[in-house]
Amino acid sequence: MLSLLLVALINLSQPITFPAQSFFGVGGPDVYGYRWIDSDTTAPGAPTYNWIDITQNGIRITGLADDNVVGPFPIGFEFPYYWYRVNSFYVGSNGYISFNDNGLYAHPFPRLPDPNLPNDVLAPMMCDLDFGAGNPSCYYYTNNRDTCIISFINVPFWNTGGSNTFQIILSRADSAIYFQYQTQNGAPYNGWQSAGSSAIGIENIVGRIGLSYLAAGQPNYNLPHANLAIKFYPPATTNYQARDIACWSVMNDKSEGVFIHIGDTCFPVGKVKNTGSVPTGAFPVFCRIRSGTSVVYADTFQVSGTNPGEVVDIRFSRNFRPTTQGLYTMVIRSALSGDSVPGNDSIVLEMRVIQYPAELKWEDLSTPRALYYWNGPGGYGNKFYPPRYPTKITGAKIFASASPATSVSVLVLDDNGPLGSPGETLFQTTVSISTQQWYTVNFPTPVNITSGGFFIGFISATANQPSFGMDTLPPSSRLCWEYTTSWSPYRNPKFDVMIRALVDVGLGVKEIAQPKEISFLPTVMKIKDFCRWNTATLYNVCGLPVKKERLTTGLYFLKENARIRKVILVE
Numbered sequence: 001m002l003s004l005l006l007v008a009l010i011n012l013s014q015p016i017t018f019p020a021q022s023f024f025g026v027g028g029p030d031v032y033g034y035r036w037i038d039s040d041t042t043a044p045g046a047p048t049y050n051w052i053d054i055t056q057n058g059i060r061i062t063g064l065a066d067d068n069v070v071g072p073f074p075i076g077f078e079f080p081y082y083w084y085r086v087n088s089f090y091v092g093s094n095g096y097i098s099f100n101d102n103g104l105y106a107h108p109f110p111r112l113p114d115p116n117l118p119n120d121v122l123a124p125m126m127c128d129l130d131f132g133a134g135n136p137s138c139y140y141y142t143n144n145r146d147t148c149i150i151s152f153i154n155v156p157f158w159n160t161g162g163s164n165t166f167q168i169i170l171s172r173a174d175s176a177i178y179f180q181y182q183t184q185n186g187a188p189y190n191g192w193q194s195a196g197s198s199a200i201g202i203e204n205i206v207g208r209i210g211l212s213y214l215a216a217g218q219p220n221y222n223l224p225h226a227n228l229a230i231k232f233y234p235p236a237t238t239n240y241q242a243r244d245i246a247c248w249s250v251m252n253d254k255s256e257g258v259f260i261h262i263g264d265t266c267f268p269v270g271k272v273k274n275t276g277s278v279p280t281g282a283f284p285v286f287c288r289i290r291s292g293t294s295v296v297y298a299d300t301f302q303v304s305g306t307n308p309g310e311v312v313d314i315r316f317s318r319n320f321r322p323t324t325q326g327l328y329t330m331v332i333r334s335a336l337s338g339d340s341v342p343g344n345d346s347i348v349l350e351m352r353v354i355q356y357p358a359e360l361k362w363e364d365l366s367t368p369r370a371l372y373y374w375n376g377p378g379g380y381g382n383k384f385y386p387p388r389y390p391t392k393i394t395g396a397k398i399f400a401s402a403s404p405a406t407s408v409s410v411l412v413l414d415d416n417g418p419l420g421s422p423g424e425t426l427f428q429t430t431v432s433i434s435t436q437q438w439y440t441v442n443f444p445t446p447v448n449i450t451s452g453g454f455f456i457g458f459i460s461a462t463a464n465q466p467s468f469g470m471d472t473l474p475p476s477s478r479l480c481w482e483y484t485t486s487w488s489p490y491r492n493p494k495f496d497v498m499i500r501a502l503v504d505v506g507l508g509v510k511e512i513a514q515p516k517e518i519s520f521l522p523t524v525m526k527i528k529d530f531c532r533w534n535t536a537t538l539y540n541v542c543g544l545p546v547k548k549e550r551l552t553t554g555l556y557f558l559k560e561n562a563r564i565r566k567v568i569l570v571e
């Protein structure tokens with residue numbers, strides 16, 4: 001489905017694209033040395049189309065919809081790709097796989113390579129496909145030795161129908177990737193040549209190196225057709241060296257925005273990864289937290305050295321204990337001298353300091369920077385990890401407009417679906433949207449959240465209505481989700497939808513939220529929640545500090561500066 005811009009008040013920056021060299025039948029090399037050759041040419045080394053049916057011996061992949069991602073699934077062996085090896089993959093319903101990320105590529109599709117997530121993408125037919133229509137299926141097969149096959153079968157285009165059957169073959173014997181096309185009928189919505197309609201190609205772990213076979217239907221001699229095979233293959237030898245440290249995550253694995261309650265302590269953490277092909281010596285990693293333009297926290301962590309593929313945990317020794325509510329940004333930046341890919345050296349995390357009762361929100365707007373709508377039934381949601389448990393959700397807010405007035409479902413959803421996606425519906429009501437403004441929905445009975453995250457979603461059954469207010473400027477929470485018959489992280493992770501949650505402390509533990517009081521009522525937390533927040537040192541009943549990595553269920557004492565509270569950790 002397409003996300004359409006109704007009103008934008010700023011110019012959006014264009015994604016970085018690279019010129020591709022391609023001629024009839026052959027293409028490349030990229031800077032590493034990968035090339036492609038297809039079965040339309042008689043040049044030496046051209047692949048021969050040879051469809052492999054895996055519907056009998058393969059495993060069916062379920063859960064694919066219009067625009068979503070499922071996985072990960074095992075390749076079954078270590079597959080060499082660029083200068084590293086991969087062993088699992090996610091499947092995007094829009095005709096691609098990624099070796100390391102469940103981010104969504106949806107219309108408009110970029111030319112590959114593209115540094116935006118997901119990366120490590122193999123795209124045999126990245127188009128607006130729709131697993132929610134017709135009778136499509138997807139299978140994968142591995143012999144756990146040297147061959148892994150992923151087949152998309154009979155998948156129609158969104159809205160325009162047609163049918164596409166194609167497969168990816170990972171072949172360890174020659175380190176090559178094969179795309180094969182059994183049937184190709186129909187065209188993407190608005191046609192092959194429309195902007196963002198389609199992409200075929202490959203990209204590497206940072207989305208900076210790769211090959212484009214087709215982008216927006218060009219070159220037209222590379223339009224996929226029945227009985228086509230394309231082979232992507234590495235060079236026999238290469239002199240290419242990537243000296244590259246990437247800032248990999250901040251605070252949590254997806255660098256998702258965090259809330260900190262006044263009085264709580266935050267220990268900045270992150271990860272850096274050697275995404276290059278050579279070892280590095282020592283380098284510093286900097287952390288800065290800003291409120292507006294003022295730096296309110298700064299610390300440095302020294303990494304002694306890394307090997308290719310290595311991920312290093314960064315734990316800054318200073319803590320951050322904010323005393324003023326509002327928006328903060330945390331930036332972690334690696335500073336390896338001679339880094340060949342400076343674009344991935346830093347990540348900005350949105351951080352909001354609040355005090356209950358509060359509005360959990362990822363923007364501060366009274367009017368939107370842009371308004372977006374879906375050209376089919378659809379909606380948006382925001383995910384929130386409350387800073388305290390239990391938290392009660394007393395209501396929700398949305399900025400939207402519709403003409404004529406449109407009734408929209410309001411949902412509170414648990415995050416117990418696959419990969420932390422929306423699962424169980426905890427509360428549901430409706431709201432009528434008309435005039436462009438904020439709408440507040442107060443819940444008759446609060447929804448209690450005792451662990452993990454939750455979603456506030458607004459879903460419309462009416463195409464083109466309503467238009468949803470959007471914050472298109474950084475920082476972004478990376479917690480905006482879209483609904484196009486299924487939920488997925490929003491296709492543009494740089495945007496935040498104007499949806500908020502109204503929250504207060506859950507029943508019975510109000511005193512926990514009062515700073516400087518000692519609570520005699522224990523806080524019950526799941527171990528994973530405690531580890532996510534990493535708030536402070538835990539002590540066991542003997543008064544000895546306990547390492548976060550070794551936590552088991554039981555009673556602990558949490559020391560946050562001078563304040564101590566009892567914590568019961570559960571699974």
Ligand SMILES: [Ca+2]
Pocket residue numbers: 113114115116117118119120121203206207
């Ligand atoms: Ca990418």
Ligand SMILES: [Ca+2]
Pocket residue numbers: 001065066067093094127128129130158
């Ligand atoms: Ca789609």
Ligand SMILES: [Ca+2]
Pocket residue numbers: 244245246247339340341342343344345
């Ligand atoms: Ca870098």
